[in-house]
Every structure is written in C-alpha cells, then in structure tokens.
Amino acid sequence: MNSRPADLDRALITRIEGREADALSELYDRHSGRLMGLCQRILGDTGEAEEVLQEVFLWVWRSSATFDGSRGSVLAWLLVGTRSRAIDRVRTRRPAVRAGLRSVETVPDTPSGEDVEADSVSREWEGLCRSAIAELPENQRRALELAYFDGLTHQEIAERTGTPLGTVKTRVRLGLMKLRDLIRPYVQRSPTDA
Amino acid sequence: MHSERFEELAALQALGIPLGADAEEFARHLAGCEVCEALLVDFRVSAAALATSAPPVRASPAVRERLLRSLGPSVATPHLDGARARFVRRSSWAPRVFAAAAVLLLLVLVTDDARIRREREDLRSQRADVSDRLSTAERSLARRDLQARVLESDDVRMLFLGGKDPQPQARAKVFWSAKARRGVLVAANLQPLQAGRQYELWVFSAGKPVPAGVFDVDPAGRVLVESPEMSAVDSAEKFAVTVEPRGGVPAPTGPIVLVGS
Numbered sequence: 001m002n003s004r005p006a007d008l009d010r011a012l013i014t015r016i017e018g019r020e021a022d023a024l025s026e027l028y029d030r031h032s033g034r035l036m037g038l039c040q041r042i043l044g045d046t047g048e049a050e051e052v053l054q055e056v057f058l059w060v061w062r063s064s065a066t067f068d069g070s071r072g073s074v075l076a077w078l079l080v081g082t083r084s085r086a087i088d089r090v091r092t093r094r095p096a097v098r099a100g101l102r103s104v105e106t107v108p109d110t111p112s113g114e115d116v117e118a119d120s121v122s123r124e125w126e127g128l129c130r131s132a133i134a135e136l137p138e139n140q141r142r143a144l145e146l147a148y149f150d151g152l153t154h155q156e157i158a159e160r161t162g163t164p165l166g167t168v169k170t171r172v173r174l175g176l177m178k179l180r181d182l183i184r185p186y187v188q189r190s191p192t193d194a
Numbered sequence: 195m196h197s198e199r200f201e202e203l204a205a206l207q208a209l210g211i212p213l214g215a216d217a218e219e220f221a222r223h224l225a226g227c228e229v230c231e232a233l234l235v236d237f238r239v240s241a242a243a244l245a246t247s248a249p250p251v252r253a254s255p256a257v258r259e260r261l262l263r264s265l266g267p268s269v270a271t272p273h274l275d276g277a278r279a280r281f282v283r284r285s286s287w288a289p290r291v292f293a294a295a296a297v298l299l300l301l302v303l304v305t306d307d308a309r310i311r312r313e314r315e316d317l318r319s320q321r322a323d324v325s326d327r328l329s330t331a332e333r334s335l336a337r338r339d340l341q342a343r344v345l346e347s348d349d350v351r352m353l354f355l356g357g358k359d360p361q362p363q364a365r366a367k368v369f370w371s372a373k374a375r376r377g378v379l380v381a382a383n384l385q386p387l388q389a390g391r392q393y394e395l396w397v398f399s400a401g402k403p404v405p406a407g408v409f410d411v412d413p414a415g416r417v418l419v420e421s422p423e424m425s426a427v428d429s430a431e432k433f434a435v436t437v438e439p440r441g442g443v444p445a446p447t448g449p450i451v452l453v454g455s
Contacts, residue, residue: 021265028258033250041248050257057261063332072238079245084210129243147209148244154206169202176205179240 009074016064042086087151132182140175208237355454398432408442
C-alpha cells in the first residue's frame with residue numbers, strides 16, 4: 001500500500017459512511033491500540049477502557065458523516081472523541097473511585113512486538129511529541145497531564161497540587177505554548193497529518 | 195483586547211475543560227481576536243500531542259468481536275476473496291440453526307415466570323431512557339460541532355452590522371461560511387423585546403431576504419445565535435435583523451435594527 005496513512009484513514013471513513021463493516025474493522029485494527037492506551041491512561045481500569053473503546057467505534061459507525069477533513073486528521077478526530085468520553089466517565093465517578101494521576105514514567109510500556117500502529121509517519125510524529133513533552137519543565141508537564149488525562153479544571157489542579165491558582169493558570173498556558181513551539185516545525189511540514 | 199486571561203481560556207478550551215461562566219465571553223472575544231483564534235488552533239494540536247504520552251495498549255479480542263456483532267446492517271464488502279466467499283456459502287445452514295435456537299428460547303421465555311417479564315420491561319424502559327439521553331446528547335454535540343465548524347471554517351468571513359433607528363446603539367458581527375451555508379451572529383446592545391415579539395435574522399441573496407432564524411437576547415442585550423443551513427442562499431450579499439412577531443415571518447415586516455453588507 002503506497003497511500004499515506006492520513007489518506008488511507010479518510011478512505012476508510014468514506015467506506016464506513018457507505019456502511020462497510022470491513023472498513024470499520026480495518027480502522028479499528030489501525031488505531032484501537034492508541035485509543036485503548038489513551039482510555040487506559042485516563043480511566044486506569046481495563047474493563048472501563050474497553051467499554052469506552054467500543055463506544056467510540058460505535059460512534060464512528062453512526063456518525064462518520066460528521067467527520068470534517070478540513071479540521072484535521074481522522075486520528076485527531078478519534079483522539080478527541082475518545083478523550084471526551086473517557087473524561088466524562090471519570091467525572092461521573094464518585095471522588096473515591098477516581099483514578100489517581102500516573103505520570104509518563106509510571107505507565108507500563110507497550111507490550112513488545114505490538115504493531116498497533118506501524119506506519120513510519122505516525123512513529124515519527126509520536127517520537128517528536130514525546131521528546132517535546134519530555135522537554136517541558138516538570139511542573140508544567142504535571143499541570144498539563146492533570147488537565148488532559150484527569151480532566152481537572154485550573155481550580156482542581158490548584159487544590160490537587162497545593163499550588164496557587166494563578167501559578168496553575170500560568171503553567172498550563174506556558175506548557176501548551178512551549179509544546180506548540182517544539183512541535184511547530186513538524187506541523188508546518190505535514191499539517192494534515194498532525 | 196487580547197490578554198493573558200484569554201490565552202488561559204484558550205488553553206482550557208483546547209484541553210477540553212469546561213469554561214463555565216467564562217464560555218460566552220470567550221466565544222465573543224474569539225470571534226474578534228485573530229491572535230486567540232490562531233492560538234486556539236495551535237493549542238489544539240499541542241493538546242493532541244499530549245495523547246502520545248499514553249503508550250498504545252492492545253484491547254481484548256472480545257471487544258473487536260462485540261463491536262462488529264453490534265453494528266447491525268452493513269453492505270457486503272466487494273473485496274471478498276474466493277475462499278472467504280466459499281465459507282460464506284457453506285454457512286447458509288446457520289440461519290436454520292439460529293431459527294431453531296430462537297424457537298427453543300421462545301419456549302423457555304413463554305414458560306418462565308413473571309419475574310423475567312418484569313425484568314424485561316425494566317430493561318426496555320432503561321434502554322428507552324438511555325436512548326433518549328443519547329439522542330439529546332448527540333443533538334447537543336452536533337449543534338456545537340456545527341457552530342464550531344462555522345467559526346473555524348477556512349472560508350469564514352466576518353461582516354459588521356450597524357444599528358439603525360430605533361436602536362442606533364446596536365452592534366453585531368456575522369461570521370458566514372459559504373461552504374457550510376451557515377452563519378453565526380454575535381450581537382450586543384439590542385433591547386429586550388416585549389412578549390410576542392422576536393428578532394429575526396435575514397440573509398439577502400440575489401437581492402431578496404431569506405429568513406435565517408429568530409432569536410431573543412439576554413437581559414444585557416447580547417446574543418450568540420447560529421443560522422440553520424441556508425441551502426437557498428447561493429451568495430450572501432447582506433445581513434439584517436428586524437423586529438417581528440414571535441416565531442418569525444416569511445418576509446420582513448418590522449423595523450430594521452441591524453444591517454450590514
């Protein structure tokens with residue numbers, strides 16, 4: 001297959017709109033690993049993560065027509081849909097059940113040989129993003145992780161970390177700005193894949 | 195005016211954190227601030243990058259099986275190879291087995307006690323409830339998605355609408371996407387109207403006004419409203435807002451309070 005990954009994904013979405021179950025199956029095989037990783041990271045529970053993963057692909061089956069290629073890649077669309085569903089679940093839990101934050105270093109690595117996403121463009125993008133995240137100052141990275149993976153507001157992050165509210169706001173803003181500056185060169189090369 | 199506070203709100207929005215009471219103010223600011231608009235796009239890419247710090251994990255094969263079983267009707271793939279096609283043909287006895295199983299299941303259900311029937315009714319009720327809530331959530335999501343699509347569309351253009359007598363102080367902007375054939379009106383300083391009256395937005399195409407929806411304003415005279423899809427509008431030449439009977443009229447009859455082209 002010579003098609004670019006983004007083109008292949010968009011072709012699959014078109015086939016899914018045509019009610020081809022095989023296309024959904026192929027999309028699942030291409031991206032379920034990454035989406036499951038995101039669910040697992042947010043929810044900290046394999047059973048719930050798998051339920052959300054299934055919900056996401058059922059949503060893709062029902063709502064593929066709402067995908068707008070001008071606003072980004074299929075993968076970005078899937079990540080947004082997955083994260084919002086997982087965060088909604090976290091928010092409906094009672095506080096005692098909420099999963100605690102796990103930083104990047106404590107999350108178990110991918111099982112060896114997992115070919116959950118094998119294309120080199122995605123690997124290059126992921127490698128660049130991980131390097132960029134690793135370059136963030138620890139306090140900025142932690143604030144961003146609490147917001148993105150735990151869905152916490154500024155106020156909640158301040159309470160969780162015992163940090164003044166104004167400092168939290170600054171850390172989140174500066175963290176995203178630094179991340180933007182670090183990944184911008186790649187985004188400018190291939191904006192549709194980012 | 196652009197400020198660090200709006201940058202902080204852009205960061206929150208990109209991270210998908212609800213803005214609460216600041217949401218409306220930020221939406222209005224975003225509509226007129228190119229810096230924040232570009233920043234929000236950049237922040238969204240940065241937020242997506244955060245997802246890569248969660249390593250991929252393989253889900254149980256049962257998830258894939260459940261998913262594919264639950265899809266309902268789908269078209270047959272045109273890419274079946276010979277071996278697979280033969281397998282499908284050999285599986286033609288399967289419906290008979292399922293039919294026999296269904297008969298057995300029916301017998302069991304018929305002879306079962308009332309408890310099972312009550313449980314089935316409960317489940318139906320719960321399913322209907324969940325289905326209703328899902329529909330509501332999907333409608334809400336679709337509406338927000340459309341609104342965002344207009345504001346972030348690459349062909350969106352902004353027009354200023356000025357106030358006319360009897361409301362010369364009224365101000366508004368219209369963000370119009372020709373591709374989506376939709377617009378978003380953000381207005382301020384409009385007077386709240388008497389019961390029985392509503393503002394109506396008009397889009398002029400080929401010199402004729404096309405109704406684009408009715409709306410009320412908040413006590414401060416502000417509103418953010420999205421038009422429906424205007425399939426009859428080939429080219430939006432001018433926008434206007436008039437005061438009309440509640441529910442709207444097919445052609446303008448009341449005074450024009452905002453106009454711009």
